[in-house]
Amino acid sequence: MKTFAYRTATGLADGLEPGAVFLAGGTNLVDLMKLGVATPDVLVDVNKLPMSEVGELPGGGVRIGSSVRNSDLAADQRVRTAYPVLSQALLAGASGQLRNMATTGGNLLQRTRCRYFMDATMPCNKHRPGSGCPARDGDHRNLAILGGSPACVATHPSDMAVALAALDAVVQLDGPTGQRSVPVTELYRLPGDTPDRDTVLEHGELITAVDLPALPFATRSAYRKARDRASYAFAVGSVAAAIDIQDGLVSDVRLAFGAVAPKPWRAFAAEAALRGQPATREHFMAAADVELRDARPLRDNAYKLPLIRNLTVSVLEGLAGEVTR
Amino acid sequence: MRLTVNGAQHHLVGLDPRTTLLDALRERLHLTGAKNGCDHGQCGACTVLLDGRRVNSCLILAITQQDAEITTVEGLGHKGEPHPVQQGFLDHDGFQCGYCTPGQICSAVGMLDEVGKGWPSAATSDGDDLLSDAEIRERMSGNLCRCAAYPNMVPAIRQAAGR
Numbered sequence: 001m002k003t004f005a006y007r008t009a010t011g012l013a014d015g016l017e018p019g020a021v022f023l024a025g026g027t028n029l030v031d032l033m034k035l036g037v038a039t040p041d042v043l044v045d046v047n048k049l050p051m052s053e054v055g056e057l058p059g060g061g062v063r064i065g066s067s068v069r070n071s072d073l074a075a076d077q078r079v080r081t082a083y084p085v086l087s088q089a090l091l092a093g094a095s096g097q098l099r100n101m102a103t104t105g106g107n108l109l110q111r112t113r114c115r116y117f118m119d120a121t122m123p124c125n126k127h128r129p130g131s132g133c134p135a136r137d138g139d140h141r142n143l144a145i146l147g148g149s150p151a152c153v154a155t156h157p158s159d160m161a162v163a164l165a166a167l168d169a170v171v172q173l174d175g176p177t178g179q180r181s182v183p184v185t186e187l188y189r190l191p192g193d194t195p196d197r198d199t200v201l202e203h204g205e206l207i208t209a210v211d212l213p214a215l216p217f218a219t220r221s222a223y224r225k226a227r228d229r230a231s232y233a234f235a236v237g238s239v240a241a242a243i244d245i246q247d248g249l250v251s252d253v254r255l256a257f258g259a260v261a262p263k264p265w266r267a268f269a270a271e272a273a274l275r276g277q278p279a280t281r282e283h284f285m286a287a288a289d290v291e292l293r294d295a296r297p298l299r300d301n302a303y304k305l306p307l308i309r310n311l312t313v314s315v316l317e318g319l320a321g322e323v324t325r
Numbered sequence: 326m327r328l329t330v331n332g333a334q335h336h337l338v339g340l341d342p343r344t345t346l347l348d349a350l351r352e353r354l355h356l357t358g359a360k361n362g363c364d365h366g367q368c369g370a371c372t373v374l375l376d377g378r379r380v381n382s383c384l385i386l387a388i389t390q391q392d393a394e395i396t397t398v399e400g401l402g403h404k405g406e407p408h409p410v411q412q413g414f415l416d417h418d419g420f421q422c423g424y425c426t427p428g429q430i431c432s433a434v435g436m437l438d439e440v441g442k443g444w445p446s447a448a449t450s451d452g453d454d455l456l457s458d459a460e461i462r463e464r465m466s467g468n469l470c471r472c473a474a475y476p477n478m479v480p481a482i483r484q485a486a487g488r
Contacts (some may be wrong), residue, residue: 001343003341003342003343004342004343005342006342006386006389023386023389026384026385026386026389027366027381027384029386030345030384030385031365031366031385034342034365035394043342043386045389047389071378071439071444073467074444074445075443075444075445080445087445089445091445091446091447091449092447094467095369095465095466095467095468096379096432096435096436096439096446096465096466096467097366097369097372097379097380097381097432097435097467098366098381098384098467099379099386100379101385102373102381203452225378230463230466231447231462231463231466232466232467247385254384
Protein backbone atom coordinates (compact mmCIF):
# COMPACT_ATOMS: atom_id res chain seq x y z
CA MET A 1 0.00 0.00 0.00
CA LYS A 2 1.27 3.46 -0.86
CA THR A 3 1.92 5.70 2.14
CA PHE A 4 -0.58 8.43 2.99
CA ALA A 5 -1.23 11.07 5.60
CA TYR A 6 -4.21 10.38 7.84
CA ARG A 7 -6.51 13.10 9.17
CA THR A 8 -9.80 13.06 11.04
CA ALA A 9 -12.14 15.45 9.25
CA THR A 10 -13.47 18.28 11.35
CA GLY A 11 -15.18 19.96 8.41
CA LEU A 12 -15.48 19.87 4.65
CA ALA A 13 -12.36 21.94 4.02
CA ASP A 14 -10.25 18.95 5.06
CA GLY A 15 -11.09 17.25 1.77
CA LEU A 16 -9.81 20.05 -0.46
CA GLU A 17 -6.15 19.16 -0.30
CA PRO A 18 -4.77 17.77 -3.58
CA GLY A 19 -4.66 13.98 -3.44
CA ALA A 20 -7.13 13.86 -0.55
CA VAL A 21 -9.79 11.15 -0.48
CA PHE A 22 -12.60 10.78 2.03
CA LEU A 23 -12.68 7.58 4.10
CA ALA A 24 -16.04 6.32 5.39
CA GLY A 25 -16.61 2.60 6.00
CA GLY A 26 -13.52 1.72 4.00
CA THR A 27 -14.88 -1.61 2.79
CA ASN A 28 -14.03 -0.79 -0.82
CA LEU A 29 -11.46 2.01 -0.49
CA VAL A 30 -9.11 0.17 1.90
CA ASP A 31 -9.31 -2.89 -0.34
CA LEU A 32 -8.46 -0.81 -3.43
CA MET A 33 -5.56 0.75 -1.52
CA LYS A 34 -4.22 -2.71 -0.70
CA LEU A 35 -4.53 -3.61 -4.39
CA GLY A 36 -2.67 -0.44 -5.41
CA VAL A 37 -5.65 0.74 -7.45
CA ALA A 38 -6.50 3.61 -5.09
CA THR A 39 -3.44 5.67 -4.10
CA PRO A 40 -4.59 8.62 -1.99
CA ASP A 41 -1.97 11.02 -0.63
CA VAL A 42 -4.22 12.06 2.23
CA LEU A 43 -6.96 9.99 3.81
CA VAL A 44 -9.63 12.19 5.37
CA ASP A 45 -11.75 10.19 7.83
CA VAL A 46 -15.32 11.52 7.82
CA ASN A 47 -16.67 9.10 10.42
CA LYS A 48 -16.70 11.74 13.16
CA LEU A 49 -18.75 14.23 11.13
CA PRO A 50 -22.41 14.38 12.26
CA MET A 51 -24.01 12.47 9.38
CA SER A 52 -25.20 9.27 11.04
CA GLU A 53 -28.91 9.92 11.65
CA VAL A 54 -32.02 8.77 9.78
CA GLY A 55 -34.68 11.48 10.07
CA GLU A 56 -38.01 12.44 8.59
CA LEU A 57 -38.31 15.14 5.95
CA PRO A 58 -40.97 17.83 6.16
CA GLY A 59 -43.83 16.80 3.88
CA GLY A 60 -43.02 13.11 4.16
CA GLY A 61 -39.98 11.21 3.06
CA VAL A 62 -36.83 10.28 4.88
CA ARG A 63 -33.35 11.83 5.10
CA ILE A 64 -30.55 9.29 5.46
CA GLY A 65 -27.28 10.66 6.83
CA SER A 66 -24.33 9.74 4.67
CA SER A 67 -22.60 7.81 7.49
CA VAL A 68 -25.62 5.65 8.34
CA ARG A 69 -24.38 2.07 8.13
CA ASN A 70 -26.03 -0.27 5.64
CA SER A 71 -27.14 -2.64 8.42
CA ASP A 72 -28.78 0.13 10.46
CA LEU A 73 -30.57 1.45 7.38
CA ALA A 74 -31.83 -1.99 6.39
CA ALA A 75 -33.24 -2.47 9.90
CA ASP A 76 -34.80 1.01 10.14
CA GLN A 77 -38.52 0.52 10.73
CA ARG A 78 -39.51 3.54 8.59
CA VAL A 79 -37.51 2.16 5.68
CA ARG A 80 -38.82 -1.38 6.14
CA THR A 81 -42.42 -0.14 6.11
CA ALA A 82 -42.40 2.71 3.59
CA TYR A 83 -39.60 1.57 1.25
CA PRO A 84 -39.20 -2.21 1.57
CA VAL A 85 -37.29 -2.31 -1.73
CA LEU A 86 -34.46 -0.38 -0.08
CA SER A 87 -34.24 -2.64 2.97
CA GLN A 88 -34.31 -5.72 0.71
CA ALA A 89 -31.62 -4.34 -1.60
CA LEU A 90 -29.32 -3.57 1.34
CA LEU A 91 -29.82 -7.03 2.82
CA ALA A 92 -29.14 -8.64 -0.56
CA GLY A 93 -25.69 -7.03 -0.57
CA ALA A 94 -22.40 -8.10 1.00
CA SER A 95 -22.33 -9.80 4.44
CA GLY A 96 -23.41 -8.99 7.98
CA GLN A 97 -19.90 -7.76 8.78
CA LEU A 98 -19.57 -5.56 5.71
CA ARG A 99 -23.05 -4.06 6.15
CA ASN A 100 -22.04 -3.07 9.70
CA MET A 101 -19.12 -1.10 8.23
CA ALA A 102 -20.37 0.21 4.88
CA THR A 103 -22.06 3.60 4.81
CA THR A 104 -24.82 5.06 2.65
CA GLY A 105 -22.53 7.55 0.94
CA GLY A 106 -19.71 5.06 0.55
CA ASN A 107 -21.99 2.43 -0.93
CA LEU A 108 -23.00 4.90 -3.66
CA LEU A 109 -19.37 5.75 -4.40
CA GLN A 110 -17.96 2.20 -4.45
CA ARG A 111 -16.11 1.31 -7.62
CA THR A 112 -16.77 -1.41 -10.16
CA ARG A 113 -15.60 -4.96 -9.41
CA CYS A 114 -14.48 -5.48 -13.03
CA ARG A 115 -11.44 -7.75 -12.66
CA TYR A 116 -9.29 -5.55 -14.89
CA PHE A 117 -10.07 -2.45 -12.84
CA MET A 118 -9.24 -4.35 -9.62
CA ASP A 119 -5.84 -5.45 -10.99
CA ALA A 120 -3.34 -2.59 -11.02
CA THR A 121 -1.05 -4.57 -13.33
CA MET A 122 -3.67 -4.76 -16.11
CA PRO A 123 -4.59 -2.09 -18.64
CA CYS A 124 -7.84 -0.34 -17.69
CA ASN A 125 -9.17 3.00 -18.86
CA LYS A 126 -10.84 3.51 -15.50
CA HIS A 127 -7.76 3.14 -13.30
CA ARG A 128 -5.20 4.26 -15.92
CA PRO A 129 -6.83 6.46 -18.59
CA GLY A 130 -5.73 5.62 -22.12
CA SER A 131 -4.30 2.19 -21.24
CA GLY A 132 -7.11 0.33 -22.99
CA CYS A 133 -9.89 -2.05 -22.01
CA PRO A 134 -9.16 -5.80 -22.04
CA ALA A 135 -12.71 -6.59 -20.93
CA ARG A 136 -14.40 -6.17 -24.32
CA ASP A 137 -12.57 -9.21 -25.69
CA GLY A 138 -11.77 -10.75 -22.33
CA ASP A 139 -13.72 -11.60 -19.19
CA HIS A 140 -16.92 -9.59 -19.45
CA ARG A 141 -19.48 -12.14 -18.35
CA ASN A 142 -20.71 -9.81 -15.60
CA LEU A 143 -20.17 -6.49 -17.37
CA ALA A 144 -22.51 -4.00 -18.99
CA ILE A 145 -25.15 -4.55 -21.65
CA LEU A 146 -26.44 -0.97 -21.39
CA GLY A 147 -24.63 2.37 -21.22
CA GLY A 148 -21.12 1.08 -21.93
CA SER A 149 -18.65 2.61 -24.37
CA PRO A 150 -15.70 1.34 -26.42
CA ALA A 151 -13.49 2.59 -23.55
CA CYS A 152 -15.33 0.87 -20.70
CA VAL A 153 -18.07 -1.69 -20.07
CA ALA A 154 -17.86 -1.77 -16.28
CA THR A 155 -20.98 -2.25 -14.17
CA HIS A 156 -21.80 -0.42 -10.97
CA PRO A 157 -21.87 -3.08 -8.26
CA SER A 158 -24.26 -1.58 -5.69
CA ASP A 159 -27.60 -3.17 -4.81
CA MET A 160 -28.65 -0.24 -2.62
CA ALA A 161 -28.18 2.26 -5.45
CA VAL A 162 -30.60 0.32 -7.66
CA ALA A 163 -33.35 0.71 -5.06
CA LEU A 164 -32.45 4.39 -4.57
CA ALA A 165 -32.65 4.99 -8.33
CA ALA A 166 -36.11 3.43 -8.42
CA LEU A 167 -37.23 5.56 -5.46
CA ASP A 168 -36.12 8.89 -7.03
CA ALA A 169 -33.69 9.42 -4.16
CA VAL A 170 -31.78 12.69 -4.10
CA VAL A 171 -28.15 12.97 -3.03
CA GLN A 172 -27.19 16.01 -0.92
CA LEU A 173 -23.70 17.27 -1.65
CA ASP A 174 -21.53 19.81 0.11
CA GLY A 175 -18.17 21.09 -1.07
CA PRO A 176 -15.99 23.95 -2.23
CA THR A 177 -18.75 25.51 -4.33
CA GLY A 178 -21.44 25.07 -1.68
CA GLN A 179 -24.36 22.73 -1.32
CA ARG A 180 -26.27 21.10 -4.15
CA SER A 181 -28.77 18.31 -4.70
CA VAL A 182 -28.39 15.65 -7.39
CA PRO A 183 -30.89 12.85 -8.10
CA VAL A 184 -29.26 9.42 -7.77
CA THR A 185 -30.22 8.84 -11.42
CA GLU A 186 -27.94 11.78 -12.36
CA LEU A 187 -25.13 11.11 -9.88
CA TYR A 188 -23.30 8.71 -12.19
CA ARG A 189 -21.67 9.54 -15.52
CA LEU A 190 -21.76 7.10 -18.38
CA PRO A 191 -18.16 6.23 -19.29
CA GLY A 192 -17.89 7.67 -22.81
CA ASP A 193 -14.23 8.57 -23.38
CA THR A 194 -13.54 9.34 -19.71
CA PRO A 195 -14.44 6.24 -17.69
CA ASP A 196 -12.03 7.28 -14.92
CA ARG A 197 -14.74 9.57 -13.54
CA ASP A 198 -17.63 7.52 -12.14
CA THR A 199 -19.77 10.40 -10.88
CA VAL A 200 -20.44 14.12 -11.23
CA LEU A 201 -18.78 14.80 -7.86
CA GLU A 202 -16.03 17.41 -7.89
CA HIS A 203 -12.84 17.08 -5.86
CA GLY A 204 -13.61 17.87 -2.23
CA GLU A 205 -17.35 17.36 -2.60
CA LEU A 206 -18.89 15.11 0.03
CA ILE A 207 -22.20 13.29 0.09
CA THR A 208 -23.80 14.48 3.35
CA ALA A 209 -27.21 12.79 3.05
CA VAL A 210 -29.57 10.91 0.75
CA ASP A 211 -33.22 11.97 0.67
CA LEU A 212 -36.07 9.59 -0.08
CA PRO A 213 -39.06 11.56 -1.30
CA ALA A 214 -42.51 10.47 -0.13
CA LEU A 215 -43.79 7.75 -2.47
CA PRO A 216 -46.89 6.22 -0.85
CA PHE A 217 -47.14 3.27 -3.23
CA ALA A 218 -43.56 2.23 -2.44
CA THR A 219 -45.03 0.26 0.48
CA ARG A 220 -45.55 -2.24 -2.39
CA SER A 221 -41.99 -2.47 -3.59
CA ALA A 222 -39.42 -5.22 -3.85
CA TYR A 223 -35.87 -6.06 -4.90
CA ARG A 224 -34.85 -9.29 -6.56
CA LYS A 225 -31.26 -10.23 -7.26
CA ALA A 226 -29.72 -13.04 -9.29
CA ARG A 227 -26.17 -14.13 -8.40
CA ASP A 228 -23.80 -17.03 -8.80
CA ARG A 229 -24.32 -18.33 -5.26
CA ALA A 230 -27.16 -18.05 -2.74
CA SER A 231 -25.62 -15.30 -0.61
CA TYR A 232 -22.65 -12.93 -0.30
CA ALA A 233 -22.02 -12.34 -4.00
CA PHE A 234 -22.44 -9.44 -6.36
CA ALA A 235 -25.47 -9.43 -8.63
CA VAL A 236 -25.31 -10.72 -12.17
CA GLY A 237 -28.64 -8.97 -12.62
CA SER A 238 -31.18 -7.36 -10.31
CA VAL A 239 -34.47 -5.48 -10.42
CA ALA A 240 -35.94 -2.92 -8.03
CA ALA A 241 -39.62 -2.15 -8.48
CA ALA A 242 -42.60 -0.38 -6.96
CA ILE A 243 -46.03 -0.48 -8.53
CA ASP A 244 -49.43 1.12 -8.01
CA ILE A 245 -52.33 -0.80 -9.51
CA GLN A 246 -55.88 0.59 -9.69
CA ASP A 247 -58.71 -1.52 -11.15
CA GLY A 248 -56.23 -3.88 -12.74
CA LEU A 249 -54.34 -1.10 -14.52
CA VAL A 250 -50.85 0.18 -13.74
CA SER A 251 -51.45 3.72 -12.51
CA ASP A 252 -47.79 4.26 -11.58
CA VAL A 253 -44.58 2.25 -11.49
CA ARG A 254 -40.88 2.62 -10.64
CA LEU A 255 -38.37 0.23 -12.13
CA ALA A 256 -34.57 0.05 -12.04
CA PHE A 257 -32.08 -2.60 -13.17
CA GLY A 258 -28.79 -3.50 -11.45
CA ALA A 259 -25.55 -5.09 -12.71
CA VAL A 260 -26.33 -4.25 -16.33
CA ALA A 261 -24.78 -0.78 -16.73
CA PRO A 262 -22.12 1.60 -15.39
CA LYS A 263 -24.84 3.04 -13.17
CA PRO A 264 -28.02 1.82 -11.52
CA TRP A 265 -30.24 1.76 -14.60
CA ARG A 266 -33.55 3.50 -14.09
CA ALA A 267 -35.93 1.95 -16.64
CA PHE A 268 -37.83 5.10 -17.64
CA ALA A 269 -38.88 3.68 -21.02
CA ALA A 270 -40.30 0.54 -19.43
CA GLU A 271 -42.18 2.63 -16.88
CA ALA A 272 -43.70 4.80 -19.63
CA ALA A 273 -44.70 1.69 -21.57
CA LEU A 274 -46.45 0.25 -18.52
CA ARG A 275 -48.44 3.23 -17.25
CA GLY A 276 -52.14 2.79 -18.01
CA GLN A 277 -51.67 -0.79 -19.19
CA PRO A 278 -53.17 -3.91 -17.63
CA ALA A 279 -51.00 -5.30 -14.81
CA THR A 280 -50.37 -8.61 -16.52
CA ARG A 281 -47.40 -10.80 -17.27
CA GLU A 282 -47.54 -9.99 -21.00
CA HIS A 283 -47.36 -6.26 -20.36
CA PHE A 284 -44.58 -6.61 -17.78
CA MET A 285 -42.55 -8.61 -20.29
CA ALA A 286 -43.21 -6.18 -23.11
CA ALA A 287 -42.15 -3.25 -20.90
CA ALA A 288 -38.85 -4.94 -20.01
CA ASP A 289 -38.23 -5.53 -23.71
CA VAL A 290 -38.80 -1.85 -24.47
CA GLU A 291 -36.06 -0.94 -21.99
CA LEU A 292 -33.69 -3.63 -23.27
CA ARG A 293 -34.17 -2.64 -26.93
CA ASP A 294 -30.96 -0.57 -26.86
CA ALA A 295 -28.91 -3.21 -25.06
CA ARG A 296 -25.57 -4.08 -26.69
CA PRO A 297 -24.51 -7.36 -25.15
CA LEU A 298 -20.96 -8.60 -25.53
CA ARG A 299 -19.87 -12.13 -26.49
CA ASP A 300 -20.49 -13.64 -23.04
CA ASN A 301 -23.18 -11.56 -21.37
CA ALA A 302 -26.26 -11.78 -23.60
CA TYR A 303 -27.74 -14.02 -20.89
CA LYS A 304 -28.51 -10.81 -19.01
CA LEU A 305 -31.31 -9.96 -21.46
CA PRO A 306 -33.62 -12.87 -20.57
CA LEU A 307 -32.40 -12.68 -16.96
CA ILE A 308 -33.50 -9.06 -16.54
CA ARG A 309 -36.73 -9.69 -18.44
CA ASN A 310 -37.58 -12.64 -16.19
CA LEU A 311 -36.59 -10.83 -13.00
CA THR A 312 -38.77 -7.87 -14.02
CA VAL A 313 -41.76 -10.11 -14.64
CA SER A 314 -41.30 -12.05 -11.41
CA VAL A 315 -40.91 -8.94 -9.24
CA LEU A 316 -43.87 -7.13 -10.80
CA GLU A 317 -46.07 -10.24 -10.73
CA GLY A 318 -45.19 -10.72 -7.08
CA LEU A 319 -46.13 -7.14 -6.27
CA ALA A 320 -49.30 -7.31 -8.39
CA GLY A 321 -50.27 -10.48 -6.52
CA GLU A 322 -49.82 -8.65 -3.20
CA VAL A 323 -52.07 -5.84 -4.41
CA THR A 324 -54.93 -8.09 -5.47
CA ARG A 325 -54.72 -10.39 -2.45
CA MET B 326 -1.91 5.72 19.20
CA ARG B 327 -4.10 3.64 21.50
CA LEU B 328 -6.34 0.60 21.05
CA THR B 329 -8.78 -0.78 23.60
CA VAL B 330 -8.95 -4.52 23.18
CA ASN B 331 -10.84 -6.94 25.42
CA GLY B 332 -11.07 -4.23 28.08
CA ALA B 333 -7.36 -3.43 28.17
CA GLN B 334 -5.87 -0.23 26.78
CA HIS B 335 -2.73 -0.55 24.68
CA HIS B 336 -0.41 2.18 23.45
CA LEU B 337 1.20 1.42 20.13
CA VAL B 338 4.27 3.46 19.33
CA GLY B 339 5.32 4.12 15.76
CA LEU B 340 2.43 2.30 14.13
CA ASP B 341 2.35 2.85 10.36
CA PRO B 342 -1.03 4.38 9.36
CA ARG B 343 -1.30 1.62 6.74
CA THR B 344 -1.61 -1.05 9.44
CA THR B 345 -4.94 -2.80 9.44
CA LEU B 346 -6.70 -3.54 12.70
CA LEU B 347 -6.11 -7.24 11.98
CA ASP B 348 -2.36 -6.78 11.62
CA ALA B 349 -2.19 -4.56 14.72
CA LEU B 350 -4.00 -7.23 16.76
CA ARG B 351 -1.90 -10.09 15.47
CA GLU B 352 1.55 -8.60 14.95
CA ARG B 353 1.69 -5.92 17.66
CA LEU B 354 -0.62 -7.18 20.40
CA HIS B 355 0.02 -10.87 19.65
CA LEU B 356 -3.69 -11.65 19.73
CA THR B 357 -3.59 -14.26 16.99
CA GLY B 358 -7.19 -15.49 17.31
CA ALA B 359 -8.44 -13.36 14.43
CA LYS B 360 -7.02 -14.89 11.26
CA ASN B 361 -5.82 -13.46 7.97
CA GLY B 362 -7.67 -15.57 5.41
CA CYS B 363 -8.25 -13.59 2.22
CA ASP B 364 -7.18 -10.11 3.42
CA HIS B 365 -9.95 -8.61 1.23
CA GLY B 366 -13.16 -8.92 3.26
CA GLN B 367 -14.32 -12.00 1.40
CA CYS B 368 -13.91 -14.80 3.95
CA GLY B 369 -14.70 -13.51 7.46
CA ALA B 370 -11.74 -15.23 9.21
CA CYS B 371 -10.68 -11.82 10.58
CA THR B 372 -14.05 -11.03 12.18
CA VAL B 373 -13.90 -9.14 15.49
CA LEU B 374 -16.44 -7.04 17.39
CA LEU B 375 -16.19 -3.26 17.27
CA ASP B 376 -18.37 -1.74 20.00
CA GLY B 377 -20.24 -5.04 19.90
CA ARG B 378 -20.77 -5.08 16.12
CA ARG B 379 -19.13 -7.72 13.96
CA VAL B 380 -16.74 -6.37 11.33
CA ASN B 381 -13.93 -7.52 9.03
CA SER B 382 -10.75 -6.32 10.77
CA CYS B 383 -8.71 -6.76 7.56
CA LEU B 384 -10.51 -3.82 5.92
CA ILE B 385 -10.21 -1.43 8.87
CA LEU B 386 -7.19 0.77 9.46
CA ALA B 387 -6.16 0.50 13.12
CA ILE B 388 -5.59 4.25 13.34
CA THR B 389 -9.31 4.88 12.77
CA GLN B 390 -10.39 2.86 15.83
CA GLN B 391 -8.72 4.62 18.75
CA ASP B 392 -12.09 5.32 20.44
CA ALA B 393 -13.62 1.87 19.89
CA GLU B 394 -14.02 -1.07 22.27
CA ILE B 395 -12.58 -4.00 20.35
CA THR B 396 -13.43 -7.57 21.30
CA THR B 397 -11.55 -10.51 19.80
CA VAL B 398 -12.19 -14.19 20.31
CA GLU B 399 -9.65 -14.05 23.18
CA GLY B 400 -12.04 -11.70 24.99
CA LEU B 401 -15.04 -14.03 24.84
CA GLY B 402 -15.65 -16.31 27.82
CA HIS B 403 -13.12 -17.08 30.55
CA LYS B 404 -10.66 -19.87 31.22
CA GLY B 405 -12.67 -23.02 31.93
CA GLU B 406 -15.89 -21.12 31.21
CA PRO B 407 -16.34 -20.70 27.46
CA HIS B 408 -18.77 -18.23 25.93
CA PRO B 409 -22.08 -19.94 25.02
CA VAL B 410 -21.18 -19.73 21.33
CA GLN B 411 -17.79 -21.35 22.02
CA GLN B 412 -19.54 -24.07 24.06
CA GLY B 413 -22.02 -24.60 21.22
CA PHE B 414 -19.18 -25.12 18.72
CA LEU B 415 -17.57 -27.63 21.11
CA ASP B 416 -20.79 -29.53 21.82
CA HIS B 417 -21.79 -29.76 18.15
CA ASP B 418 -18.31 -30.16 16.64
CA GLY B 419 -18.74 -26.97 14.62
CA PHE B 420 -15.32 -27.07 13.00
CA GLN B 421 -12.69 -29.23 11.43
CA CYS B 422 -9.30 -27.55 10.96
CA GLY B 423 -10.28 -24.58 13.13
CA TYR B 424 -8.75 -21.79 11.04
CA CYS B 425 -12.03 -20.00 10.39
CA THR B 426 -13.44 -20.77 13.85
CA PRO B 427 -12.48 -17.58 15.75
CA GLY B 428 -14.09 -15.55 12.97
CA GLN B 429 -17.13 -17.81 12.93
CA ILE B 430 -17.53 -17.45 16.70
CA CYS B 431 -17.12 -13.67 16.77
CA SER B 432 -19.50 -13.41 13.82
CA ALA B 433 -22.09 -15.61 15.57
CA VAL B 434 -21.86 -13.50 18.74
CA GLY B 435 -22.47 -10.34 16.71
CA MET B 436 -25.20 -12.04 14.68
CA LEU B 437 -27.13 -13.19 17.77
CA ASP B 438 -27.03 -9.62 19.05
CA GLU B 439 -28.48 -8.44 15.70
CA VAL B 440 -31.24 -11.05 15.97
CA GLY B 441 -31.91 -9.85 19.51
CA LYS B 442 -32.48 -6.37 18.11
CA GLY B 443 -34.95 -7.76 15.58
CA TRP B 444 -32.80 -6.96 12.56
CA PRO B 445 -34.06 -8.60 9.38
CA SER B 446 -31.93 -10.60 6.93
CA ALA B 447 -32.38 -11.45 3.25
CA ALA B 448 -34.04 -14.68 4.44
CA THR B 449 -36.62 -12.89 6.59
CA SER B 450 -40.32 -12.86 5.80
CA ASP B 451 -42.84 -11.28 8.15
CA GLY B 452 -43.48 -13.40 11.22
CA ASP B 453 -40.53 -15.71 10.56
CA ASP B 454 -38.36 -17.31 13.23
CA LEU B 455 -35.18 -15.23 12.92
CA LEU B 456 -33.11 -18.28 13.91
CA SER B 457 -34.46 -20.84 11.46
CA ASP B 458 -31.84 -22.90 9.60
CA ALA B 459 -32.27 -20.69 6.52
CA GLU B 460 -31.86 -17.54 8.64
CA ILE B 461 -28.71 -18.77 10.39
CA ARG B 462 -27.15 -19.79 7.07
CA GLU B 463 -27.94 -16.44 5.45
CA ARG B 464 -26.83 -14.40 8.46
CA MET B 465 -23.53 -16.33 8.68
CA SER B 466 -22.81 -16.16 4.93
CA GLY B 467 -19.95 -13.70 5.51
CA ASN B 468 -17.88 -16.50 7.07
CA LEU B 469 -16.50 -19.15 4.77
CA CYS B 470 -15.30 -22.57 5.96
CA ARG B 471 -13.17 -24.51 3.51
CA CYS B 472 -13.69 -27.70 5.54
CA ALA B 473 -17.42 -27.09 5.05
CA ALA B 474 -18.25 -27.66 8.73
CA TYR B 475 -21.37 -25.60 8.16
CA PRO B 476 -24.00 -28.23 9.07
CA ASN B 477 -22.75 -28.48 12.67
CA MET B 478 -22.41 -24.73 13.11
CA VAL B 479 -26.14 -24.24 12.66
CA PRO B 480 -27.18 -26.23 15.79
CA ALA B 481 -24.12 -24.87 17.64
CA ILE B 482 -25.37 -21.34 17.13
CA ARG B 483 -28.95 -22.25 17.90
CA GLN B 484 -27.84 -23.85 21.19
CA ALA B 485 -25.96 -20.67 22.10
CA ALA B 486 -29.17 -18.72 21.54
CA GLY B 487 -30.88 -20.97 24.10
CA ARG B 488 -33.03 -22.76 21.52
